Amino acid sequence: MKHQDWSDETLMAYADGELDAPVAKEVEAAARADPRIAERIASFGKTRDLLKEAARARASDPLPPQLEAKVRETLRSARAEAPDSSKVTAFRQSWERGSNFRPTTIAASIALAAGLAGGFFVAQNRDGADGLRGPAFPTPEIAGALDTLASGRTQDVDGGEFQAIASFMNSDGELCREFELQAPELGRMVSVACRSDTGWQQRLALIEDVAPDGGYAPASSLEMLDIYLGSIGAGAPLSSDDEAAALREVAR
Amino acid sequence: MEDSFEEHLIAALPALRRFALSLCRRADIADDLVQTAVERAVAHRDQYDPDMRLEPWLFRILRNAWIDQSRRRATRGTEIDVTVSPEAATVDGxxxxxxxxxxxxxxxxxxxxxxxxxxxxxxxxxxxxxxxxxxxxxxxxxxxxxxxxxxxxxxxxxxxxxx
Missing domain, CATH: 1.10.10.10 (Winged helix-like DNA-binding domain superfamily/Winged helix DNA-binding domain)
Incomplete structure (x- = not known):
């Protein structure tokens, strides 16, 4: 039920007290003149009240004592010593090593530019001058996975395992995909590739030495990824529907 | 002694956990997520602008932690229904x-x-x-x-x- 002059967004903002006074006055006048507008506003008020009730019910769930204790311990140790990023463990599943990987095509095309704390190497290529964009990367299989694989899914490529992590648009309006490649001799590579007119270009690769136990990665690696994503103006991850639409667009 | 940042952070824990639960729908993962967010918040507290409210800043950190994690999680295991709170469970007809x-x-x-x-x-x-x-x-x-x-x-x- 749309009204000629007043969008749902504006009427909702009025109900939520988010409108500037002059606009709010106009909405009030419109609501007095048209009972359908008044009803629409009242409906938004009702959903707000209901949701507040629901929030109160959830709020009554007590905070687990062990969680609070752990948080207090974190605060205590942060006070006691300077921040130590190696203590911050990223919270991700461990993975199984692949068994029959032949890493030559992938590994040969990756430049290890700088050693970093936490067992990571970074290789970054903004203009494709050297390193990452060797003739072999992305390999046809990886490019195919970038073209089609929905985020969250994995696929075997070149003997390793490719996992699509997320898709987003950068500030240049290019579709970019974050993905991981895992293989015993490569370790794990967290990578970002963006789609230009000529195809997929790898723009960032963080290569992690695999811990002997296949355990947790230092969070610093993901923080570095965050910094990189910030630097290219990465938008929020696309929803699965938006991603599917963007990939269809790429396929055309 | 706790400073005001820490006090405020402790006070925000119930809201953070609620938000975490709504994202992941699993109590154990939600608790780990809150803990991860707290660790990141403490490590980056110099980036917090004291003129802004703390909660939105914390929510953002927690949400980013969730994206990091969930996007990398091929299988999510069993999700629980967030409505199964002690209160909802006592509904007896x-x-x-x-x-x-x-x-x-x-x-x-x-x-x-x-x-x-x-x-x-x-x-x-x-x-x-x-x-x-x-x-x-x-x-x-x-x-x-x-x-x-x-x-x-x-x-x-x-x-x-x-x-």
Whole structure:
């Protein structure tokens, strides 16, 4: 039920007290003149009240004592010593090593530019001058996975395992995909590739030495990824529907 | 002694955990997520602008931690229904009153919404963030917050028979 002059967004903002006074006055006048507008506003008020009730019910769930204790311990140790990023463990599943990987095509095309704390190497290529964009990367299989694989899914490529992590648009309006490649001799590579007119270009690769136990990665690696994503103006991850639409667009 | 940042952070834990639960729907993962967010917040507290409210900043950190994690999680294991709180579990048929029924229906309707709409509703209607704060947490324009929020609430109203 749309009204000629007043969008749902504006009427909702009025109900939520988010409108500037002059606009709010106009909405009030419109609501007095048209009972359908008044009803629409009242409906938004009702959903707000209901949701507040629901929030109160959830709020009554007590905070687990062990969680609070752990948080207090974190605060205590942060006070006691300077921040130590190696203590911050990223919270991700461990993975199984692949068994029959032949890493030559992938590994040969990756430049290890700088050693970093936490067992990571970074290789970054903004203009494709050297390193990452060797003739072999992305390999046809990886490019195919970038073209089609929905985020969250994995696929075997070149003997390793490719996992699509997320898709987003950068500030240049290019579709970019974050993905991981895992293989015993490569370790794990967290990578970002963006789609230009000529195809997929790898723009960032963080290569992690695999811990002997296949355990947790230092969070610093993901923080570095965050910094990189910030630097290219990465938008929020696309929803699965938006991603599917963007990939269809790429396929055309 | 705790400073005001720490006190405020402790005070925000219930809201953080609620938000975490709404994202991952598993109590154990939610607790780990809160802990991860706290660790990141403490490590980056110099980036916090004291003129801003702490909660939206914490929510944003927690949401980013969740994205890091969930996007890398091929299988999510068993998700629990967030409505299975101790309170909801005591519903026994004879003592169901109308308000509680409505509450359950609200939760069910909420759970059926698309993720992007539910997320905005949780931030604005549950955690009482302003539209601008929610936009900041989600990294999207305020106009997008408003359109998702209004679509979500219109859908809720229709499901719940409110017109």
């Amino acid at each position: 004879t003592r169901v009153n109308e308000a509680r029924l409505m509450l359950r229906e609200t939760e069910e309707a909420l759970a059926a919404l698309p993720d992007d709409q539910r997320e905005v509703i949780l931030l604005v209607c549950f955690e009482e963030l302003s539209y601008a704060e929610a936009a900041e947490v989600l990294g999207i324009p305020k106009g997008t917050v408003m359109s998702r929020l209004s679509r979500g609430r219109v859908a809720l109203a229709e499901k719940l028979g409110i017109s």
